[in-house]
Amino acid sequence: AILELPQSPNVFHPEKPSAVG
Secondary structure, eight states: OOSOOSSOHHHHOTTOHHHHO
């Protein structure tokens, strides 16, 4: 993911599952 936030990247990139995993 472009924005890797340790808090909750899923919220910023909910359409990109790769950001979470």
